Amino acid sequence: MQTVFSVGTDALAYGMVLFVISIGLSVTMGLMRVVNLAHGAFAMIGGYIASYAAQTLGFGYAAAILIAVVGTIIIAIPVERFLYRRIYGAPELTQVLMTIGITFCVIGIANYVFGPTLKTIPLPDTLRGPVDLGFRSIAAHKLFAIACGVVVAGGLWFLIEKTPFGVKLRASVDNAAMAASLGVRTKIVYAVSFAVAVGLAAFGGIVGAELLPIEPYYALRYMVTFLVVVSVGGAGSIPGALLACLVLGGIDTTGRYLLPEYGEFFFYLAVIAIVCTFPRGLLGRKK
Amino acid sequence: MAALETTSPTAKATSSPNRLLRDLAGLAVILIVAAIGFLLFPNNLALLTRITAIALLVLSLDLVTGYCGIATLGHAALFGAGAYAAGIAAAHFDINDPIAMVAIGALGGAVAGLVSGAVILRGHGLAQLVLSIAVVHLFHEIANKASEWTGGSDGLSGISPDPVFGVFEFDLWGHTAYGFGIALLVIVFMLLRILVRSPFGMLCRGIKEDPIRVSAMGASVQGTLLRMYVISGAVAGIGGALNAISTQVVGLDSLSFTTSAESLVMLVLGGTGSLFGALIGTVSFMVFKDFVSAVNPFHWLTIVGALLIAVVLFAPKGLYGTAAQLLNRSRRQ
Numbered sequence: 287m288q289t290v291f292s293v294g295t296d297a298l299a300y301g302m303v304l305f306v307i308s309i310g311l312s313v314t315m316g317l318m319r320v321v322n323l324a325h326g327a328f329a330m331i332g333g334y335i336a337s338y339a340a341q342t343l344g345f346g347y348a349a350a351i352l353i354a355v356v357g358t359i360i361i362a363i364p365v366e367r368f369l370y371r372r373i374y375g376a377p378e379l380t381q382v383l384m385t386i387g388i389t390f391c392v393i394g395i396a397n398y399v400f401g402p403t404l405k406t407i408p409l410p411d412t413l414r415g416p417v418d419l420g421f422r423s424i425a426a427h428k429l430f431a432i433a434c435g436v437v438v439a440g441g442l443w444f445l446i447e448k449t450p451f452g453v454k455l456r457a458s459v460d461n462a463a464m465a466a467s468l469g470v471r472t473k474i475v476y477a478v479s480f481a482v483a484v485g486l487a488a489f490g491g492i493v494g495a496e497l498l499p500i501e502p503y504y505a506l507r508y509m510v511t512f513l514v515v516v517s518v519g520g521a522g523s524i525p526g527a528l529l530a531c532l533v534l535g536g537i538d539t540t541g542r543y544l545l546p547e548y549g550e551f552f553f554y555l556a557v558i559a560i561v562c563t564f565p566r567g568l569l570g571r572k573k
Numbered sequence: 574m575a576a577l578e579t580t581s582p583t584a585k586a587t588s589s590p591n592r593l594l595r596d597l598a599g600l601a602v603i604l605i606v607a608a609i610g611f612l613l614f615p616n617n618l619a620l621l622t623r624i625t626a627i628a629l630l631v632l633s634l635d636l637v638t639g640y641c642g643i644a645t646l647g648h649a650a651l652f653g654a655g656a657y658a659a660g661i662a663a664a665h666f667d668i669n670d671p672i673a674m675v676a677i678g679a680l681g682g683a684v685a686g687l688v689s690g691a692v693i694l695r696g697h698g699l700a701q702l703v704l705s706i707a708v709v710h711l712f713h714e715i716a717n718k719a720s721e722w723t724g725g726s727d728g729l730s731g732i733s734p735d736p737v738f739g740v741f742e743f744d745l746w747g748h749t750a751y752g753f754g755i756a757l758l759v760i761v762f763m764l765l766r767i768l769v770r771s772p773f774g775m776l777c778r779g780i781k782e783d784p785i786r787v788s789a790m791g792a793s794v795q796g797t798l799l800r801m802y803v804i805s806g807a808v809a810g811i812g813g814a815l816n817a818i819s820t821q822v823v824g825l826d827s828l829s830f831t832t833s834a835e836s837l838v839m840l841v842l843g844g845t846g847s848l849f850g851a852l853i854g855t856v857s858f859m860v861f862k863d864f865v866s867a868v869n870p871f872h873w874l875t876i877v878g879a880l881l882i883a884v885v886l887f888a889p890k891g892l893y894g895t896a897a898q899l900l901n902r903s904r905r906q
Contacts, residue, residue, distance in 0.1 A: 315699070321699060321702065369882065369886075372886060373885070378644050378699065378702060379638070379644045379837075379841070379845075380885055380889065382646070382702065382837075383837070383838065383841055383881050383884070383885050384881065384885040386834060386878075386881060387877070387878040387879070387880070387881030387885065388878065388882065389878065390874045390875065390877050390878030390881065391874075391875050391878030391879055391882070392878075393874050393875075393878075394872060394873070394874035394875025394876075394878060395875060397874070398872070398875070506831075510706050510710070510830065513702075513703060513706070514703055514706070514707070516699075517699050517700055517702075517703040518703075521699065547718065548714065548718060549717060549718070550710060550714055551711065551714040551715070551718065554707040554708075554710045554711045554714065555711060557703065557704075557707040558692055558707045558708070558711070561695075561696060561700050561703055561704055561707070562692070562695050562696070562704070565695070565696050565697070565700045566700075567700075
């Protein structure tokens with residue numbers, strides 16, 4: 287029972303962190319059809335900025351998160367403007383190469399600036415200890431990660447389903463040319479959603495720093511995981527990404543607890559099974 | 574890609590003696606470059622042999638990515654399968670004849686190609702990429718888990734190949750390994766030149782351009798691609814076996830995602846859809862890597878990244894494709 291519970295909470299926390307980071311990737315991939323392997327790099331940049339702001343500059347946790355999200359978006363804007371815009375609509379291979387190139391660059395620069403050591407983001411006291419739930423207690427930062435995932439899912443649902451911007455976004459996803467001819471400024475929609483996606487990646491990188499530690503190879507190590515989550519969930523689908531994160535987080539965490547010697551074997555086996563059965567992802571749309 | 578459409582009719586129009594001449598010229602260039610490498614770096618033949626093995630991997634990747642249009646980030650699975658097949662044959666079954674080891678490596682690679690091709694070809698676009706990534710990770714985890722056979726993360730050791738033809742012993746300097754590697758490369762290269770020109774190779778190109786039309790003409794798209802995948806696996810397996818023979822150890826890194834991604838980078842750097850492009854990409858990437866990472870290993874990643882971005886933006890056809898284009902343009906003027 288105890289194992290079941292701790293596996294369950296760990297899986298939920300891990301799944302939610304995956305969700306916060308990869309939902310941005312899912313939105314950009316559904317919208318702009320860019321296979322963005324550099325998404326994890328933005329999460330890593332967020333983590334580095336937060337760690338720098340909290341440890342060297344002495345800001346509080348909340349302020350560090352804010353600075354990191356804004357800072358990552360500021361870094362991402364010229365990258366979008368000068369690099370990504372040239373590969374919209376290009377074949378997958380081109381996009382993969384370009385974004386792998388960006389990832390390599392970010393890793394090299396992060397290594398040069400911050401050194402190869404692991405960076406931590408000090409948690410505030412309220413998130414440090416365990417939280418008593420009455421029948422069991424779990425680590426506060428895991429609870430915080432789960433709460434963040436729920437808030438992000440709800441917020442994105444509201445943004446996309448209920449606001450005028452969401453209407454334009456959905457219109458551009460369905461048919462960019464038609465949306466543009468009806469007066470939607472698709473370039474601005476693209477830029478804003480790219481910024482939101484990058485901001486969410488940075489946020490997820492910080493919130494998940496306890497589970498996915500920040501180090502220069504972060505971008506490469508989890509790059510595949512984020513891509514897999516999006517592809518399993520179906521690009522552009524929020525419920526799909528949520529479902530994929532919970533399923534894959536559950537499989538990965540259970541595998542690590544019960545059969546640690548198999549590593550990620552079951553994770554990738556599940557990925558192959560799911561992608562073969564649902565080539566458009568669990569909740570992806572048919573074209 | 575557009576170059577293919579424009580060059581393939583002209584290639585068809587040229588008469589066969591001309592083609593033979595070009596093949597011989599290519600052969601001569603490979604041998605001359607190999608000889609120059611031998612004379613310039615007599616103390617670094619291990620690196621040159623490694624380049625030869627990786628060149629076989631990149632050639633095999635070119636078969637599926639360049640000629641069939643399958644985007645894969647998991648091609649090292651075939652290379653590693655060949656390396657482990659040859660290594661296990663030598664370490665556990667006492668098959669130490671290098672030529673037999675290469676044959677076993679090719680067979681292992683072909684089987685791995687059949688398995689991974691059957692999985693990867695089920696998807697398209699993003700799903701295909703993710704499947705290929707999952708396949709290479711799965712192979713990696715299997716090799717890691719079956720440590721009794723593969724040595725796990727310690728690597729598979731205990732490979733001591735016999736002399737080639739019973740005459741040329743594998744010496745400390747790596748002379749034999751290098752010669753053996755170049756001989757393999759030349760043979761495979763000539764066979765592949767014939768293959769990509771054959772009706773089968775043309776069919777693959779046709780599938781890359783327009784799979785629906787090819788299937789409407791009555792050819793089996795999936796069957797053809799799977800056959801090409803098996804051939805590609807055999808070529809990659811030969812490369813893996815060569816690596817196992819020359820280094821006498823097989824490590825888990827031969828099955829890694831990084832190796833897959835790097836081989837794709839080399840292919841695109843040289844130019845997809847051309848066997849010369851694959852060779853040029855491998856040699857320039859590996860030499861450059863050796864040079865830069867000797868200076869500073871961390872700058873290496875930054876430079877590779879910048880190089881990739883530059884290739885995508887300014888030379889999407891790769892070094893060979895861009896050079897060929899420039900040459901054509903100047904010839905026309």
